[in-house]
Amino acid sequence: MKQSVEKSKVKAKRCENKYKNFAIASVLILIVPLWARFIPGNLIHMDIVNVMALAGIYSCAVIGLNLLIGYAGQISLGHAAFFGIGAYSVAILSTRYPGFPAWLGIIIGAIISCAISWIVGKPVLKLKGHYLAMATLGLGEIGFIFFREATGITKGTVGIIAIPPLSIFGIVIDSDFKIFYVVWITVLLLMLFSMNLIKSRFGRALRALHSSEIAAEAAGVNTSKYKTVVFVMSAVFTAVGGGLFAVFQRYVNPESFHFSVSILFITMVVVGGLGNLWGAVIGSIIITFLPSIISALPYWFPFMPESLTNFGNYTLVLYGILLIVFMIFMPKGIAYALEISYSSALRGMKRIRDRISAMRYTKRK
Amino acid sequence: MVLIIVTLALKKSTGLQWILSGLTVGSIYALMAMGFSVIFSSTRVINFAQGEFSMLGGMLMYTFSNRAGIPALYSFILSVLIVTLIGAGFERLVIHPLKKPSVITIILITIGLSIFFRAAAKWIWGTDTLAIAPFSGDKPFKLLGATLVPQSLWIFGFTLLTVVLMFIFFNRTILGKGMRAAAENPEAATLVGVSPPATSLVAWTIAAALGASAGIIIAPIKFVSFDVGVMLGLKGFASAILGGLGYAPGAVVGGLSLGVLETIVAGVFPSGYKDAVAFLVLVIVLLLRPQGILGRQEKLE
Amino acid sequence: MSGNGNNELLKVEHVTKLFGGLAAVNDVSFTVNSGEIKGLIGPNGAGKTTLFDLITGIQRPTSGKVYFKGIDVVGMRPDEITSLGMVRTFQTIKIFEGMSVIENVMVGRHSRTRTGLFSSGFLLPRSRKEELETFEHSMRILEMLGLETRAFDAGTNLPYGQQRLLELARALACEPEMLLLDEPAAGLNPYETQELTQLLERIKSDGVTLLVVEHNMGLVMNISDEVIVLDYGEIIARGAPEEVQNDPKVIEAYLGSGIGNAKG
Ligand SMILES: Nc1ncnc2c1ncn2[C@@H]1O[C@H](COP(=O)(O)OP(=O)(O)OP(=O)(O)O)[C@@H](O)[C@H]1O
Ligand SMILES: [Mg+2]
Numbered sequence: 001m002k003q004s005v006e007k008s009k010v011k012a013k014r015c016e017n018k019y020k021n022f023a024i025a026s027v028l029i030l031i032v033p034l035w036a037r038f039i040p041g042n043l044i045h046m047d048i049v050n051v052m053a054l055a056g057i058y059s060c061a062v063i064g065l066n067l068l069i070g071y072a073g074q075i076s077l078g079h080a081a082f083f084g085i086g087a088y089s090v091a092i093l094s095t096r097y098p099g100f101p102a103w104l105g106i107i108i109g110a111i112i113s114c115a116i117s118w119i120v121g122k123p124v125l126k127l128k129g130h131y132l133a134m135a136t137l138g139l140g141e142i143g144f145i146f147f148r149e150a151t152g153i154t155k156g157t158v159g160i161i162a163i164p165p166l167s168i169f170g171i172v173i174d175s176d177f178k179i180f181y182v183v184w185i186t187v188l189l190l191m192l193f194s195m196n197l198i199k200s201r202f203g204r205a206l207r208a209l210h211s212s213e214i215a216a217e218a219a220g221v222n223t224s225k226y227k228t229v230v231f232v233m234s235a236v237f238t239a240v241g242g243g244l245f246a247v248f249q250r251y252v253n254p255e256s257f258h259f260s261v262s263i264l265f266i267t268m269v270v271v272g273g274l275g276n277l278w279g280a281v282i283g284s285i286i287i288t289f290l291p292s293i294i295s296a297l298p299y300w301f302p303f304m305p306e307s308l309t310n311f312g313n314y315t316l317v318l319y320g321i322l323l324i325v326f327m328i329f330m331p332k333g334i335a336y337a338l339e340i341s342y343s344s345a346l347r348g349m350k351r352i353r354d355r356i357s358a359m360r361y362t363k364r365k
Numbered sequence: 366m367v368l369i370i371v372t373l374a375l376k377k378s379t380g381l382q383w384i385l386s387g388l389t390v391g392s393i394y395a396l397m398a399m400g401f402s403v404i405f406s407s408t409r410v411i412n413f414a415q416g417e418f419s420m421l422g423g424m425l426m427y428t429f430s431n432r433a434g435i436p437a438l439y440s441f442i443l444s445v446l447i448v449t450l451i452g453a454g455f456e457r458l459v460i461h462p463l464k465k466p467s468v469i470t471i472i473l474i475t476i477g478l479s480i481f482f483r484a485a486a487k488w489i490w491g492t493d494t495l496a497i498a499p500f501s502g503d504k505p506f507k508l509l510g511a512t513l514v515p516q517s518l519w520i521f522g523f524t525l526l527t528v529v530l531m532f533i534f535f536n537r538t539i540l541g542k543g544m545r546a547a548a549e550n551p552e553a554a555t556l557v558g559v560s561p562p563a564t565s566l567v568a569w570t571i572a573a574a575l576g577a578s579a580g581i582i583i584a585p586i587k588f589v590s591f592d593v594g595v596m597l598g599l600k601g602f603a604s605a606i607l608g609g610l611g612y613a614p615g616a617v618v619g620g621l622s623l624g625v626l627e628t629i630v631a632g633v634f635p636s637g638y639k640d641a642v643a644f645l646v647l648v649i650v651l652l653l654r655p656q657g658i659l660g661r662q663e664k665l666e
Numbered sequence: 667m668s669g670n671g672n673n674e675l676l677k678v679e680h681v682t683k684l685f686g687g688l689a690a691v692n693d694v695s696f697t698v699n700s701g702e703i704k705g706l707i708g709p710n711g712a713g714k715t716t717l718f719d720l721i722t723g724i725q726r727p728t729s730g731k732v733y734f735k736g737i738d739v740v741g742m743r744p745d746e747i748t749s750l751g752m753v754r755t756f757q758t759i760k761i762f763e764g765m766s767v768i769e770n771v772m773v774g775r776h777s778r779t780r781t782g783l784f785s786s787g788f789l790l791p792r793s794r795k796e797e798l799e800t801f802e803h804s805m806r807i808l809e810m811l812g813l814e815t816r817a818f819d820a821g822t823n824l825p826y827g828q829q830r831l832l833e834l835a836r837a838l839a840c841e842p843e844m845l846l847l848d849e850p851a852a853g854l855n856p857y858e859t860q861e862l863t864q865l866l867e868r869i870k871s872d873g874v875t876l877l878v879v880e881h882n883m884g885l886v887m888n889i890s891d892e893v894i895v896l897d898y899g900e901i902i903a904r905g906a907p908e909e910v911q912n913d914p915k916v917i918e919a920y921l922g923s924g925i926g927n928a929k930g
Contacts (some may be wrong), residue, residue, distance in 0.1 A: 320481025
């Protein structure tokens with residue numbers, strides 16, 4: 001009995017640490033609008049709160065995708081379609097039925113995504129590697145073509161305009177400031193859920209099947225079930241992001257759900273760090289800020305030659321290079337690099353503590 | 366097949382027209398499919414940048430023949446040569462140094478490459494749709510009641526030539542035979558003296574050349590712009606899957622049938638849905654062909 | 667139909683596996699009784715690993731039946747078979763990458779725990795309790811195998827011999843009634859092999875039935891109650907260790923292959 005108390009203390013300690021880091025990160029993120037509003041816009045030529053809100057929206061999708069790719073090792077090149085399902089659900093419901101609560105639209109989008117990803121996921125996830133990549137890509141494109149061609153429902157390439165704002169408990173979320181908080185509280189909740197999940201039986205099963213499906217099955221994990229569940233989960237997270245995207249932009253058209261957006265999500269996962277939960281958030285923030293930074297550069301450096309200031313063109317070239325460079329030289333992403341440099345000392349301490357407690361525990365036996 | 370017959374019966378000339386147009390684009394898909402298959406069979410890598418080889422081919426052709434005024438034949442050779450060098454260079458610089466890369470790594474790296482090419486092309490050539498003059502005039506002629514542009518003949522001829530060359534390479538040359546053996550059994554191939562690294566380089570070189578020429582010969586019919594590679598690549602891949610990802614014959618059958626199917630669907634349904642055909646075919650074939658395509662990747666021992 | 671003898675735990679009936687034309691396993695029948703240790707030997711390529719795959723659901727036999735505790739397990743998923751209490755290890759070690767030693771063992775508890783998506787995601791008390799139990803159970807197993815000091819190291823960082831033990835630990839975490847071990851002593855030094863022998867005896871005395879593939883003749887002959895010899899997918903001999911060792915057909919098979927006895 002005493003030993004179990006000892007061990008639970010060890011465990012509790014580790015958990016505490018995890019939540020402490022989570023709390024610090026949350027505070028850092030949530031105070032962004034408080035300081036950002038004091039920076040005059042004409043000084044930096046970008047709206048930090050607005051871009052951060054968009055980064056948060058992408059984070060929802062990227063956290064889900066990271067669970068799928070980084071933890072379970074299953075690739076999807078079609079998640080933009082789930083993003084689209086989330087966004088169009090809100091857009092269609094709230095423009096067709098005036099007064100339809102947008103938050104309910106987000107939930108309905110999540111449910112539709114859940115259903116579709118379940119139906120599709122079961123057979124598709126039998127495929128592996130390249131075949132899985134291509135099949136999900138194909139499905140994603142079918143989704144895109146549907147958004148583009150089903151003009152009766154989606155208004156096609158024209159898109160759906162004048163989406164009413166989200167309102168929660170009677171508060172109308174009509175400014176970047178407000179939407180920032182709605183988005184980031186959602187992201188933090190998803191993070192918390194994922195953090196708990198990863199350290200649990202469920203998360204271990206995912207990581208195990210990533211490493212070897214056969215060994216995971218032999219250890220008792222129903223791999224096909226777990227792959228489907230994590231696929232569905234990532235689709236739901238992505239749809240929630242899509243729903244928020246609709247009430248953030250107040251306008252949707254198919255371009256926002258193209259194959260290139262699936263790739264954008266994946267770039268975020270990779271740059272942040274495959275299999276690193278905070279990496280998803282960091283990757284989303286960096287990649288979302290990239291175009292804004294690039295287009296602000298000419299203002300920051302006014303004496304640059306004209307040809308170099310037309311940075312809009314660089315953005316995509318940079319994405320491509322980033323993807324290659326990160327995969328080759330930094331496959332664990334930025335979050336990992338940050339982790340080592342910032343908390344190597346902290347981790348070392350924890351490791352020693354764990355060892356000591358394990359040793360102490362042995363001696364007692 | 367049934368569809369073809371039905372439409373033929375319905376309206377003979379329209380049906381033939383559809384089939385001939387279908388075979389024209391289908392030939393291009395076949396060339397693309399061969400590109401995918403060559404790399405995949407010898408290295409188990411799907412090159413997501415295959416479509417960009419075509420785009421680059423078309424763009425370079427435009428620059429050389431329309432801008433620099435170089436005769437079509439020389440422009441063609443020059444463009445294919447440059448793209449081939451790019452393909453080979455990428456294999457040497459990026460793919461080759463990776464030791465046992467995971468599937469995800471390879472997918473993301475080749476996707477990164479395709480994004481890079483696309484963005485670079487947009488930067489260099491802009492977003493305009495560019496036209497290239499047909500190789501020998503654009504006066505349509507009649508064939509059994511269907512109208513055909515001369516470029517179609519170039520496309521058929523070139524595809525046929527390529528298939529023959531590929532056949533000779535993989536069945537008559539030592540390197541080609543070795544590569545085929547390597548695809549079936551890597552260890553045995555090492556014994557006969559074909560090293561996997563060499564195989565990989567040759568495969569990428571061939572694939573880039575195939576991609577570039579496909580992109581060039583279709584350009585006079587479909588025009589070229591920085592983003593044509595995506596669809597061409599995806600349809601080429603769908604054809605390759607349809608044909609079973611083997612060497613030439615499967616790819617040709619896959620490409621031609623996809624081309625015809627697509628043209629018929631475009632004729633019958635709203636044409637916006639045309640592109641969905643390739644993806645539906647892709648997904649359905651992937652799901653329904655368990656042999657070799659499904660199955661466990663991990664092998665015990 | 668199959669569970670006649672009440673201590674017949676595993677029953678393999680006329681199992682055959684064809685790879686193209688090659689019969690990797692050819693009409694193999696045998697039973698393993700509760701509480702015994704059965705050795706399975708044979709030269710390289712004899713079909714031992716394939717037979718394990720067929721029994722544990724990783725591959726499906728071309729024909730034949732496999733009963734575990736009287737239940738027909740052909741066509742069941744490997745994880746279902748594991749949940750029934752028949753657990754295997756792999757000849758090529760399959761430690762989960764990126765997971766600590768203790769986590770590797772905790773995966774082995776999967777079939778004996780229930781926490782699902784929501785209770786772990788929302789960290790319900792039930793899941794915390796179960797997590798703690800899983801941790802403690804796994805820790806006890808690591809102690810039994812002497813791996814507890816490495817509990818928080820990455821599994822793949824262990825030396826080879828300890829990785830073999832970790833595989834065993836993971837299998838034990840499933841609380842198996844029957845263990846199928848594929849060359850557990852491969853790559854171990856004599857000292858480690860000695861320890862393994864004792865460990866297997868102990869596992870047996872805890873009531874676990876064992877089917878052991880092994881090239882180390884000393885080990886097999888030492889621990890097995892009965893030995894089955896496989897060659898070219900067929901059983902060529904079976905019986906008590908001493909009998910089998912002196913069976914001319916067995917000697918012939920090993921000499922013929924020229925490899926197996928070198929390890930023995
Ligand atoms: N998936 C497969 N496809 C084709 N042949 C296979 C396959 N798996 C195994 N074989 C063949 O079946 C035979 C039996 O192989 P198996 O691995 O079961 O032998 P083993 O007795 O475990 O040998 P070892 O002592 O070397 O581990 C071998 O000839 C092997 O080449
Ligand atoms: Mg074996």
